[in-house]
Amino acid sequence: MQLINQLTKYMTYITAFILASLVLLVVYDASSRYLFSSGSTALQELEWHFFDVVILFSIAFTLKxxxxxxxxxxxxxxxxxxxxxxxxxxxxxxxxxxxxxxVYIGVGFVEMSFVQNEASSDPGGLKYRWIVKSFMPLAFLLLLLQALQLLVDDVKRFQSL
Incomplete structure (x- = not known):
């Protein structure tokens, strides 16, 4: 069960890196938009995708x-x-x-997105939307594993009380 805690810990490190990248991306995007009057739909969508990943991968760590x-x-x-x-x-x-x-339903959504080659409907938007959609079942799989770890710990604690 220590493996689950380690996995959650390393996913938190990845999440921290993505959060730092998100901050840099937002600064760059805002600077280019307001200082140089140029913006990018793809960068704005990437910001949202990074934000999604940060929230999703933080769920298991928050439970831990x-x-x-x-x-x-x-x-x-x-x-x-x-x-x-x-x-x-x-x-x-x-x-x-x-x-x-x-996890069960999310895998189907990812598969459908992949098969349909789903992309942004905005001109200049990101392609391969299945990548960001795949983070939802992955994050909840991590939550499921962390919840199992928590359940084992709680049962042990209950038996000792």
Whole structure:
């Protein structure tokens, strides 16, 4: 199971690199647009694609750090045992099924995009839209693996309480 944590960690490094690239891309795009009155549809779309990748690949890491959104006002007041039960329940009945569903359906969307050679409808836009679409099932596969790791850890914690 340590492999899953390592995978999540390395995907976070890749995400950090993409985020730094996104910042540089936005600075370049804004500078060229406002200083030189020239813009690029492809660069704007690339910004959105980088933003998508950053958000998608941050989901599993956020779960790993237990920094995801939840109603902490109630959760904090519960005993460790109740919190662990809530974590196990939410992983089993929310995170895992949703992640599996998105991976299962998402692969079909990527395949359809690839077969159709889907590209941007904007003139000068990016080609190969299947590449950015492939990040969704990949990110949720990573989330699924991280959720399984979390589930194992929570079951162990529950048994020790």
């Amino acid at each position: 750090l237990n920094a995801h959104v939840r109603v902490d006002i109630f959760y904090e007041k519960f005993s460790p045992k109740v919190r662990t039960i809530i974590d196990i329940f939410s992983t089993l009945f929310f995170i895992l099924p949703l992640s599996f569903l998105i």
